[in-house]
Amino acid sequence: MITTVLPTYARANLTFTKGEGTWLVEASGTRYLDLGAGIAVNALGHAHPELVQVLTQQASQLWHISNLYNIPQQQALADALVAATFADTAFFTNSGTEACELAVKMARKYWFEKGAPNRTDIIAYEGAFHGRSAAGIAAAGTEKMTKGFAPLLPGFAQLPFGDIDATRAAIDENTAAIIIEPVQGEGGIRPLPDADLQALRALCDETGTLLIMDEVQCGVGRTGRLFAHEWAGVTPDIMMVAKGIGGGFPLGAVLATENAASGMVAGTHGSTYGGNPLACAVGNKVMEIISNPDFLAEVNRKSGLLRQKLEGLIASHPDIFTGVRGTGLMLGLMCKAPNMDVVNAGYAQHILTVPAADNVVRLLPPLNITDDEISEAVARLDAAATALEG
Numbered sequence: 001m002i003t004t005v006l007p008t009y010a011r012a013n014l015t016f017t018k019g020e021g022t023w024l025v026e027a028s029g030t031r032y033l034d035l036g037a038g039i040a041v042n043a044l045g046h047a048h049p050e051l052v053q054v055l056t057q058q059a060s061q062l063w064h065i066s067n068l069y070n071i072p073q074q075q076a077l078a079d080a081l082v083a084a085t086f087a088d089t090a091f092f093t094n095s096g097t098e099a100c101e102l103a104v105k106m107a108r109k110y111w112f113e114k115g116a117p118n119r120t121d122i123i124a125y126e127g128a129f130h131g132r133s134a135a136g137i138a139a140a141g142t143e144k145m146t147k148g149f150a151p152l153l154p155g156f157a158q159l160p161f162g163d164i165d166a167t168r169a170a171i172d173e174n175t176a177a178i179i180i181e182p183v184q185g186e187g188g189i190r191p192l193p194d195a196d197l198q199a200l201r202a203l204c205d206e207t208g209t210l211l212i213m214d215e216v217q218c219g220v221g222r223t224g225r226l227f228a229h230e231w232a233g234v235t236p237d238i239m240m241v242a243k244g245i246g247g248g249f250p251l252g253a254v255l256a257t258e259n260a261a262s263g264m265v266a267g268t269h270g271s272t273y274g275g276n277p278l279a280c281a282v283g284n285k286v287m288e289i290i291s292n293p294d295f296l297a298e299v300n301r302k303s304g305l306l307r308q309k310l311e312g313l314i315a316s317h318p319d320i321f322t323g324v325r326g327t328g329l330m331l332g333l334m335c336k337a338p339n340m341d342v343v344n345a346g347y348a349q350h351i352l353t354v355p356a357a358d359n360v361v362r363l364l365p366p367l368n369i370t371d372d373e374i375s376e377a378v379a380r381l382d383a384a385a386t387a388l389e390g
């Protein structure tokens with residue numbers, strides 16, 4: 001008999017009733033160290049006092065109105081994002097998937113309005129994840145996501161991740177845009193080398209192709225810069241944001257340059273809930289905290305500390321781990337043992353991690369994890385690895 005919740009998730013049998021910072025607590029009182037952070041969502045940990053304050057304050061005033069009216073919290077968040085990034089304009093969604101939908105629509109509309117309605121093709125990359133909508137699965141193109149869901153949205157092709165020569169060869173008179181994660185998340189914490197992102201930017205400039213960056217997982221301070229592409233010193237034309245921006249409240253955004261967004265006039269896109277006062281009240285506080293250079297400097301310092309300890313862990317368990325990759329607090333432990341065994345052994349030590357493709361275990365802690373919690377996390381991973389060897 002089918003479960004009353006549609007059985008699309010392979011869940012661990014864990015039930016948490018409370019969260020405090022980097023910790024999740026079961027009803028029994030057992031505490032787990034959370035290095036998954038709801039898959040890079042709880043960027044400031046659980047129940048952050050300032051986020052609770054702005055959320056409850058807004059909840060007592062106004063939850064939802066429609067985008068038929070002004071929403072000052074939304075305006076403030078757009079202003080903050082535009083001031084802090086390459087972008088001239090922002091549209092708010094409730095999720096990363098919806099951001100993907102708009103990014104694709106925006107790119108196609110751009111060319112339509114420029115008098116090149118043939119330019120509809122989007123180049124994506126193997127190992128990508130852009131969400132589970134029709135556009136999202138067509139962009140990622142993996143059989144795991146697309147099988148049984150044909151006909152797929154046409155106009156997407158996948159190339160080897162960041163392959164510049166293949167991209168140059170693939171761009172033709174029908175290409176609208178490239179979509180890429182500067183650091184692949186679900187694909188196994190695979191950072192694109194800075195030089196490759198720069199080369200993609202140059203290719204796009206040469207051919208007019210729009211560069212869409214999916215920073216849903218790697219954005220909002222995760223890599224130690226506000227957005228991951230800043231490391232390479234190049235900017236996208238369109239960027240998808242979600243996950244961390246809401247600190248755990250559903251919120252996403254598409255940021256774009258004035259040029260890339262030029263086709264999106266009144267009536268071309270919309271959302272019932274996107275940019276609602278509750279989500280934007282939280283998003284403003286998240287941005288205020290995370291965009292502070294001192295906060296980002298701490299993310300980088302903690303990344304160094306965690307990496308250094310992980311190198312020791314890997315050296316002590318060569319049969320379990322082979323290395324670590326990633327940037328900031330978006331790290332992937334490359335495993336020799338099956339990654340799910342490592343994740344499960346972690347549960348037994350009361351630490352939460354997240355599996356990814358390419359046999360990787362993701363470490364995506366709250367960005368405000370403490371030094372003591374970093375030490376404790378690595379001690380628990382060490383115990384988990386020891387138990388696996390036994």
Ligand SMILES: *Cc1c(COP(=O)(O)O)cnc(C)c1O
Nearest residue numbers: 095096097129130131185216217
């Ligand atoms: C999670 C994720 C998405 C989809 O976001 P949802 O909020 O789950 O719709 C898209 N792109 C990337 C890179 C992601 O990590």
